[in-house]
Amino acid sequence: MTLTPLSTLPCSGSLWDQKRTHFRLYCFVSKHQLHTTMAGRGTITAASPFSAEDDVQKLRAAMKGAGTNEATIIEVLAHRTIEQRQRIKDAYKQSVGKDLIEDLTSELTGNFEKVVVGLMMTAPEYDAYELHNAMKGAGTEEACLIDILASRTSEEVQAINAAYKKKYDKSLEDDICGDTSGMFKRVLVSLTTAGRDQSNTVDDAAAAQDAKDIYEAGEARWGTDEVKFLTILCVRNKKHLLKVFDDYKKVSGKDIEDSIKSEMSGCLEDVFLAIVKCIRNKHAFFAERLYKSMKGLGTTDSVLIRIMVARAEIDMLDIKAEFKKNYGKTLYSFIKGDTSGDYRKILLELCGEDK
Template identity: 80%
Template sequence: TNQIGNRGTVTEASGFNPEQDVQKLREAMKGTGTNESAIIEVLAHRTIAQRQRIKEAYKQSVGKELADDLSSELSGNFRSVVLGLLMLAPVYDAYELKHAMKGAGTEEACLIDILASRSNEEIRTINAFYKKEYGKTLEDDVCGDTSGMFQRVLVSLLTAGRDEGDNVDEALAVQDAKEIFEAGEARWGTDEVKFLTVLCVRNRKHLLRVFDEYKKISGREIEESIKREMSGCLEEVFLAIVKCMRSKPAFFAERLYKSMKGLGTTDSVLIRIMVARAEIDMLDIKAEFQKMYSKTLYSFIKGDTSGDYRKILLELCGGE
């Protein structure tokens, strides 16, 4: 019953029995110490839909929330992964966005990763969950936490109004490319609104045409121009939109690579992508990763993480 086009590493467990899984999880948390391997064995090998049924069965037979019990038993990055796996996709996205804006400082990477890559329907659902869960609109929180042109791009993405059709208007594509060129490379200072209007509104096929035209006019890839013309979060969000239009798996592969290369690991990014894409396009992300960096995603995760955190991520990665 996998939906057509499912390119995830996590697929439906056959012979699924939620009551049995609840039993395993209860055993794993009994007494002193926790059997993390048993938790990984169950949760990393069930789909989000199956995990919802496990949560219901757990609540029924224990009278407590599974997430609460796991939360008190586990800690650190491993716990973050496990709790993420228990959430429906838009709930997880809303949760990540909320936490990216909590307290001092904002994790802009989170706002960019999610809002540049989700479909209109996904964004509408995230907006609804966010409001229900946190009592404020996502737009209000984003506006309270960001500013300037970066804020305007995020607000535009939050309207979930991008054209999602397949129609390419040739004349408009040429005009869009010309206007972006004239708003950037061709003048002193950059008119960022022009970039926003094209990059946040047009459909994917149309934009790919615009990017081709842009290269003809300017002699450069649009990514190069964005890097030359802009900086900071604004540069990051426009680059993310362009890259997601070209290939979401390649976008996520690059994000994963950058989260692990060099010293230290940006665990928030690593966790978010591994959890959010496991059931969607992890197979494609792995293929892109290998193509782009001549190493496997598996080997990168293995070399950069440790303990149960490493174990569960490698399960989500689905082998070499």
């Protein structure tokens, strides 16, 4: 990404605002990608040696003439990190004078195309793209809004907000407010503010009080005070909430998940459950989402694609381990049995070894 030095820009007017927004997005994306690389629990690692120019030539050859060599596209894009794919994309535009994503979409179709397009975006761009698609047109894919906003860190949500504004010239919060309603909307808006406490501080007395407040807002009264659930579940830090969950069971005799199920319904139940599950074990949450996307008749491809693309470089190894532990079969075997063609091939590459 090439940025004009801020010192050379005027300090007022739309140009300054645009460059400032550009700079902030660059910082968010770079910081997020550094965090992702440091995590080191993905199935995708940096290719070495790596030459963006060589990869551009391979991709050009794969798309020239009649027909498309999908195997080459998989070989290249499923074995490069996000940062390396961005360098390929830039090199493609420089040497070919065309946009790589546009060329790929003109050559590919169906779910295979969706995976490839997702791989060509940075992590914040992909989340913003998925959120926008979930809300555009008639109807809303609430599951997408929940999956992303309930599972991302505050730092990641800030980067998503910046990417969304840059790409669609609207704030994510505004689109959520226009497309959802009621308490579900309020929970999503709270998550979008990225205001969760980032400390590791646990105050035992405060955690006990939060557990008591949630109990009194739900199980102990007629009706439910959903705002109390929102205030605690969307704002408190992870360690504090784990203590709250333990204390809640002592107060109520039930797991908080069971109380949420009995007190709420629909999307509100789903989003609060997702928050609790991600606080307890984010890898198990994604494993469950993948399992449910493939079990039984049919496949919820939107969920399968979104998780495989978004988590391949971050924590897919941990998700695979949770999948095998909880469901007795490997994620690889599920994908192999539930998909086909080039779509199956690229997902299996993102999944990694069958273990």
